[in-house]
Each structure stands twice: as structure tokens, then as C-alpha cells.
Amino acid sequence: MAASAIDKQPSGVITLLTSDGGELLVDKELLCSSSKFFAGMLTACDATRLQILIVADKYDMSLVKERCEKWLVSRCLRGRMRSHTFKFQDVSEGFEWLAICQKFDLKDLGWYCAYDLGTQLAQGAWPRPLHDCLEGVTCPDMLKTILEAVQAAVNSGGPLGPSGSGAGPGGEPAGPGHGLE
Template sequence: MAASAIDKQPSGVITLLTADGGELLVDKELLCSSSKFFAGMLTTCDTTRLHVEENREVMESVLTVMRGSPPVNTFDTRSTACWSIFKKILIVADKYDMSLVKERCEKWLVSRCLRGRMRSQLFKFQDVLEGFEWLAICQKFDLKDLGWYCAYDLGTQLAQGAWPRPLHDCLEGVTCPDMLKTILEAVQAEVNSGMHPSPLGAGAGPMAEPLGPGHGLE
């Protein structure tokens, strides 16, 4: 009798069975070292096949990040599609307790906000609501570095009059004190540049635009 597909698999390899019928092979040691969720599961049962609720495309992207590379379809830094892909990866990484995957996603997304080691003037959320969605993701997943850039961009756009709702309503969902402070700093920096009237009213003195966390000049 011919050996089954399971018997033919190399030892130490796990097959992830995706929601849309896909099968993805992943090294068991890598999976366990990357995910506390899967590590706990695989220490309590001896199996070579695991069902996941995600589809093949999303899980392939997650596995790519686990192996140390950004997904190929995120290389175009001008594309908003890359942010959409990373959003899906971050949700899965949080679900399966993959802290290193979240750290790598944050690092790659921060690189899209920079020019050299300075904040890039080219980085801007074309849709302010998308920016707020990313700010919420940064708060939820504790992505402090990326949150700084998202908050600063939103503050700049606030000063330019791009926000569709009253200030209080827009800031209601910003619960992180550091991110709220960054938004207000960005507003003040834009006002002090003399380009826009303050949406917050007069008051604070001059404030230079800060660099992002960990990106000061040496």
C-alpha cells in the first residue's frame, strides 16, 4: 500500500489547512518559536496537521514574515495595498500571539514613513479615516513607533483642515496619551510654520517638528 501524504512529510513539518482548502507546510520549530498559541497547542497533542480559520493568501503572507521577509506584494511603498496586507497579517499575528511577526510588520511599515532617518514629507494617508483606523490598530497592538508616524500625519492633516468631523469627535477614539500628544504637537508645528490657522486656538509657544522615536540624528 502506498504511503499516505502524512507519512511522506519530513519530520518536524506541520501542514496548516486553511479555510479555503489550501495546505501550507511550515517547519514545526519555526512555528512554535514564532507563536505561543501554536507552541502551546503542539505541546499538548502530537499532530502534523492543523486547521486555521484564515485563507491561504493571508496565511502565506504570515508565514513569509515568520521566515524573515516582507511579502512580495508589499514592496511598492507608494501603494496603499501594502498597508491593507500588513493589516491582515497583524490581526492574525495578534490572534496567534506572534510578537516577532508584529515587530517586523511595524518595522517595515515605519520604513514607508521615512526618508533616510527623517520623517518623510511624502508620507500621508490619502484617506483620513484610514489613518484613524491605523491609529486604532497601533493602539490595540501597542505599535508605538508606527503610532507616532500615524498620529503625526493625522495632526498635520488636522491643521490643514482635512478632517471631516469636529475635533472632539475625531480625537474621541485616541485613548493613548502619547499618541494624542503627538497629534497636538503636529498641529502646533504646522501652525507655527505659518501655513495654517490653528484649529485648536491660540496658546502654545513655538514647537519644532520632532523626529520619530529612535530616529534622531547622531
């Protein structure tokens, strides 16, 4: 039903909400095929990226969701290359992003969020008891990744304070789908 709503709009135009509450009319094909245009939109704030995910989910635009997720994952990877202590987010923001990943089925981005949260758990950075923090984690793979990150940090034998990387002897797992079994 949502896909037919797009077809009824003139020439496949959709409306995106901007972070300041304004509206931006965008051609569906342009949004899906023009990476320069899409990349320009993604340099905006996190609220704009979330709005893009909401619109993409509503109109079943899997390519748009995939591009948004890839950009956010690349942000994680660039940060990790610059510093082994890079964190994609702080703990409270991390759980917000993890909820977004679960809602929109963003498995790759969810892996990075979950791994960072697990590393921060091993460092004692979680402000609330473990069971309270994990209450909203409904995806078994993301929960498993959190536990794998804790296990890697514990097995590293190195310092787990703010200066420790939390990665295992061979570094952290390569990424989604490459965790401990």
C-alpha cells in the same frame, strides 16, 4: 494558552489567512527568522498585513509584530524622503490604522499615523468635528502626538494648505519619543 496551541500543531506550523480568504501553512521559525520570506508577504495588500498582526497577536509572536511594524514604518520614512508633503494615509484610513496601532500596541507606527493626522487637522482636512474624530483615540501618547503635530504646523508660520509641509522651523520631530515636551 495561545502559545500552547501552536506547540500542538505539527512541527510548529501556523495557518495564515491570505487576503483572498485562502490559508497558508507557515513554519513558525521560518516566519520569525527569514526576512526574505516575511518581506515577500508584506508586499501584499494592507488586509494581509492586518491578518499577520492578528495571528501574531493571537499566538504571542512579538518578533513577527515587530517586523510588520518596522516594514510599515519604513514605508512612512521612504515616503517622507521622497516628498515633504507625503501622507501615510488619508484621514479616514489614518484613524483605522491608529485603531490598529492602539489594539496591537504599535507605538512607532502609531506615532507616524498620529503625526500625519495632526498635520492634516492643522490643514483643515478632517471631515468631522474634532471631538468626534478623537473619540476612539485612547492612547495618551498618540493623542499627544496629534496635538504636537498641530502645534508644529501652527508654529511653522508657513502656509497650512495642501502645499504646506506642516513641519516646524527645524522640520518635524525626529520620530517616536522625540516630540515636543
